[in-house]
Each structure stands twice: as C-alpha cells, then as structure tokens.
Amino acid sequence: MSTVQDSTEQEVRRIGAELADAFPSAGHSPMRALDSRAMELAARDRELKAALFRFVDVVPACRSLDDLARHLTGFLEEVPETPPSLAAAMRIAHTRPGRAALGAAAAGGVKHMAHRFIVGESPAAALEVLRGLWKRGVASTVDLLGEATVTEAEADNYARRCTEALEEIAREAARWPERPVLERDSAGRLPRANVSVKVSALTPLLRPDAPERGRDDAACRLRPLLRRARELDAHIHIDMESLDSREAVLELVLGLLREDEFREGPSAGLVLQAYLRDSPEQLTTILEWARSCPRTPPVQIRLVKGAYWDHELVEARQHGWPTPVFEVKADCDRNFEALTRRLVHARELVRVAIGSHNLRSVAHAIAVSRQAGGSDQDLELQVLRGLGDELQDALAASGLRVRTYCPVGDLVAGMAYLVRRLLENTSNDSFLHEQATGTPLEELLAAP
Ligand SMILES: Cc1cc2nc3c(=O)[nH]c(=O)nc-3n(C[C@H](O)[C@H](O)[C@H](O)COP(=O)(O)OP(=O)(O)OC[C@H]3O[C@@H](n4cnc5c(N)ncnc54)[C@H](O)[C@@H]3O)c2cc1C
Numbered sequence: 001m002s003t004v005q006d007s008t009e010q011e012v013r014r015i016g017a018e019l020a021d022a023f024p025s026a027g028h029s030p031m032r033a034l035d036s037r038a039m040e041l042a043a044r045d046r047e048l049k050a051a052l053f054r055f056v057d058v059v060p061a062c063r064s065l066d067d068l069a070r071h072l073t074g075f076l077e078e079v080p081e082t083p084p085s086l087a088a089a090m091r092i093a094h095t096r097p098g099r100a101a102l103g104a105a106a107a108g109g110v111k112h113m114a115h116r117f118i119v120g121e122s123p124a125a126a127l128e129v130l131r132g133l134w135k136r137g138v139a140s141t142v143d144l145l146g147e148a149t150v151t152e153a154e155a156d157n158y159a160r161r162c163t164e165a166l167e168e169i170a171r172e173a174a175r176w177p178e179r180p181v182l183e184r185d186s187a188g189r190l191p192r193a194n195v196s197v198k199v200s201a202l203t204p205l206l207r208p209d210a211p212e213r214g215r216d217d218a219a220c221r222l223r224p225l226l227r228r229a230r231e232l233d234a235h236i237h238i239d240m241e242s243l244d245s246r247e248a249v250l251e252l253v254l255g256l257l258r259e260d261e262f263r264e265g266p267s268a269g270l271v272l273q274a275y276l277r278d279s280p281e282q283l284t285t286i287l288e289w290a291r292s293c294p295r296t297p298p299v300q301i302r303l304v305k306g307a308y309w310d311h312e313l314v315e316a317r318q319h320g321w322p323t324p325v326f327e328v329k330a331d332c333d334r335n336f337e338a339l340t341r342r343l344v345h346a347r348e349l350v351r352v353a354i355g356s357h358n359l360r361s362v363a364h365a366i367a368v369s370r371q372a373g374g375s376d377q378d379l380e381l382q383v384l385r386g387l388g389d390e391l392q393d394a395l396a397a398s399g400l401r402v403r404t405y406c407p408v409g410d411l412v413a414g415m416a417y418l419v420r421r422l423l424e425n426t427s428n429d430s431f432l433h434e435q436a437t438g439t440p441l442e443e444l445l446a447a448p
Pocket residue numbers: 238239240241271273275302304305306307308309325326327328329330332355356357358361382383384404405424427429430431432
C-alpha cells in the first residue's frame with residue numbers, strides 16, 4: 001500500500017470511529033428499521049422475504065381487514081418453513097374475528113414501517129418535520145411519491161404538485177432561523193427549499209426504444225418547473241431511476257441546463273449510480289459537459305450506489321444481456337470510492353453530494369475531501385429518511401452539511417418506494433444489515 005493510501009485508510013478509520021461514537025445510541029447500534037421481527041425473519045429466509053414483499057405490495061389494494069388477512073395467509077402458505085410466530089398468526093386466521101385481528105395487526109405493521117420512511121401525506125403535512133430537521137442542523141430534499149406516470153393528465157398533475165410543493169416549502173423556509181453550514185459553500189449560497197423530481201412521473205412516454213420522445217415530453221413539464229424554482233430561489237434535483245431511462249434523463253437534464261435561460265439558475269442537480277459498470281464513462285460525459293458550459297451555480301452531482309440493483313440483474317438475465325451492474329458488492333464499493341475521488345477533484349466544475357448510509361463510504365468521502373485540501377463545506381452528505389437517521393445526527397453533530405431525502409405521499413403512492421427500501425434493508429450485502437447484525441466496527445470500516 002502506498003503512503004497516500006495508508007494515510008487515507010488511517011483517516012477513514014479515525015473519521016468512521018468518531019462518527020460511530022456520535023451515534024445517539026452509541027457505537028454501531030442495530031438500525032431501527034430492522035427491529036421488527038418480520039424484517040429480521042425476512043432477511044434470513046428468501047421465500048419468506050418474497051412472500052412478505054408481495055403482501056406489502058397488495059396492502060393498498062385490500063378492501064377490508066378480512067381481505068388483508070386472506071392475502072397474508074395466502075402468501076405465507078407458499079413458504080415451505082413458516083417460522084413459529086407466523087404459523088401461530090396463520091392459525092388464528094381460520095375464523096372471521098381472527099382474520100379481522102390479523103388483518104388489523106398486519107395493516108398496522110405496514111403503516112408503521114411506511115411512516116419510518118415517509119414524512120407526511122402532503123407537503124403541508126411534512127413542513128413540521130422539515131422545520132424540525134432544519135432547527136437540528138439538517139437540510140432536506142422532498143420527494144413527491146407517485147412514480148411511473150401512465151397518462152398525460154397524471155404527468156401534468158405531478159408537475160403541478162411539484163410546483164406547489166416548491167412554493168409551499170420556499171414560503172415556509174423563509175421563516176427558518178439561519179444555519180450557515182447548510183446555506184453556503186465556496187460556490188455561493190445554497191437554497192433552503194429543495195425538491196427531488198422523477199422524470200418517469202413527468203411523462204408517460206419514457207421508453208428505452210424511443211428515448212427522445214420521453215425526453216421531449218418531460219422537457220415541456222420540467223422547463224416551467226425550473227423557471228419557478230429560479231424565481232423562488234429553490235433547488236431542483238433530478239433523481240435517476242432504472243437504466244432503461246438513463247439516456248433520456250441525462251440528455252434531458254444536460255440539454256435543459258445548457259439553455260441560455262438556465263445558465264444562471266436555478267440551482268439543480270443530477271444523480272450518478274456507482275453500481276453501473278459504465279458509471280466512470282458517465283462521469284466523464286458529465287464533467288466534459290460542465291467544462292463546456294459553465295453555469296452559476298454549478299450543477300450538483302449526487303453519487304449513490306443505485307436503488308434498482310435487483311431489477312437490473314433480473315432484467316438483464318431475462319433478456320440474456322450482459323449485466324450492467326456490478327455483481328460483487330466490493331466491486332461496487334470500490335467503484336463508488338474511485339468516483340468519489342474523481343468528483344472531489346472536480347469541484348471547480350461541480351458541487352459534490354455523497355448519498356450513502358455506509359459509514360465506510362461516507363468516512364472515505366470526508367477523508368478524501370480533506371486530503372484534497374477542500375473545506376468540509378464543499379462536501380454534502382445525504383441520507384434517506386428512516387434509514388440514515390442516526391448517521392444524519394452524527395454528521396450534523398460533527399458540523400458537516402447533511403441533507404435528508406424526505407418522501408411525501410400516501411401509502412398507495414409509497415409502496416414502490418417502501419418495497420425498494422425493504423429490499424435494501426434485508427439484503428445480506430447491505431451495510432445497514434451488517435451493522436444491525438453486529439459486525440465489528442473495524443470490519444465495517446475496512447477497505448472494500
Ligand atoms: C439522499 C439519497 C438519494 C438517493 N437517490 C437515488 C437515486 O436518485 N437513484 C438511485 O438509484 N438511488 C438513489 N438512492 C438510493 C441509493 O442508491 C441506495 O440507498 C443505496 O444504494 C444504498 O447504498 P448505501 O451506500 O447506503 O449502502 P450499502 O449497503 O453500502 O450498499 C448497498 C447497495 O450496493 C449495491 N449492491 C448490493 N448488492 C450488490 C452486489 N452483490 N454487487 C454489486 N452491488 C451491490 C446496491 O446498489 C445496493 O443498493 C439515494 C440514496 C440517498 C441516500
């Protein structure tokens with residue numbers, strides 16, 4: 001190992017240990033999202049996991065508690081070895097009152113789980129949470145749930161909801177107290193109001209065989225949204241979804257932000273997914289774009305690993321395509337670190353955000369940023385509500401800028417989101433799962 005690598009590793013261990021110490025419940029406490037018995041069981045048993053996810057998926061469509069209980073027991077009957085606690089629950093489902101009790105318990109469980117990840121049913125209902133986070137030194141970005149639009153009317157409705165959310169949050173945020181760490185970096189001011197947008201909800205025409213149709217249709221709705229964000233001094237972040245829409249999303253965002261009217265705002269960002277094998281080339285494209293059309297403020301790049309890993313793997317296998325994602329977790333983690341390094345060294349072109357709950361990935365980003373001579377204010381750390389709460393508080397307590405991604409919507413709209421979070425939580429390769437099952441801190445912080 002070279003001397004530079006050596007000192008990076010020492011720094012990663014030091015920063016990681018410091019953050020772990022600052023976790024409110026001390027050390028590497030089991031993540032709260034895994035404290036439910038069903039989630040623990042699901043993490044251990046693939047068949048049970050599949051049954052529980054199918055159940056979570058149908059909950060919004062169930063008309064009665066009886067209906068809910070029938071679905072739950074139906075799915076569980078397909079599991080070869082039902083754990084004793086669930087077998088007992090299934091026995092009570094043989095009578096109508098038993099089914100009502102089981103249905104109520106199951107519905108309550110799913111709602112309880114959803115509320116960990118979703119901050120409110122509407123932007124207005126979420127304002128109190130956003131204000132509370134800000135007061136504790138945590139910035140936010142709001143995601144309006146409701147993905148994959150099928151009609152033009154749904155796309156119009158999503159764009160309208162995004163505009164209203166921007167207006168509501170900007171109005172409320174103007175009353176928040178000053179928080180210098182959250183409001184400024186060396187490129188200038190950072191907006192308080194921040195909304196994350198999904199292109200698949202902005203158009204019903206997003207298809208891999210004709211990316212230009214989806215791109216052009218989404219542009220008609222994203223352009224007014226960008227104008228409104230500029231007027232309100234708000235930030236718009238474009239999320240990245242599955243690979244089949246990536247080309248359209250990238251062309252859309254880079255194309256719009258290149259237009260003269262958006263050269264000086266609003267503040268905007270996009271996402272790079274490190275689980276994709278070709279993400280290094282994607283970053284080259286983005287940096288070349290940033291170099292060729294400098295804008296103020298600079299675009300923010302949120303580096304994540306990627307939320308559609310299972311989907312990309314299954315899709316590629318079904319079609320006999322080469323898998324576009326890394327299949328070994330350590331390869332994905334090493335790529336994440338290499339991209340972190342490149343981003344940190346490109347800060348004259350882009351603002352950098354690291355979206356991860358992995359203590360190693362986060363500590364590595366902080367170490368690399370400091371070694372590059374950057375100030376902490378030029379690195380943003382981002383977490384998901386309900387998954388990164390402890391890390392969020394530890395980062396804020398250490399004086400770092402942290403932003404929490406806050407989904408807003410009802411249970412029906414939230415199902416796809418909830419299932420993705422559950423898949424992540426129960427995967428054996430997940431950092432949070434390892435942390436929750438007591439892997440020693442030293443191992444958690446080891447180089448991938
Ligand atoms: C603020 C924020 C915004 C986000 N926005 C987006 C977004 O726009 N688009 C998006 O796709 N995701 C987004 N994500 C989700 C993000 O991709 C997942 O939270 C993340 O993948 C979990 O990674 P981790 O570093 O927290 O945990 P880790 O446990 O370190 O990593 C888990 C991830 O590793 C990858 N992985 C798992 N198993 C393997 C394997 N066998 N081989 C290779 N790779 C594997 C997967 O990507 C998996 O999600 C966002 C996350 C945050 C925090």
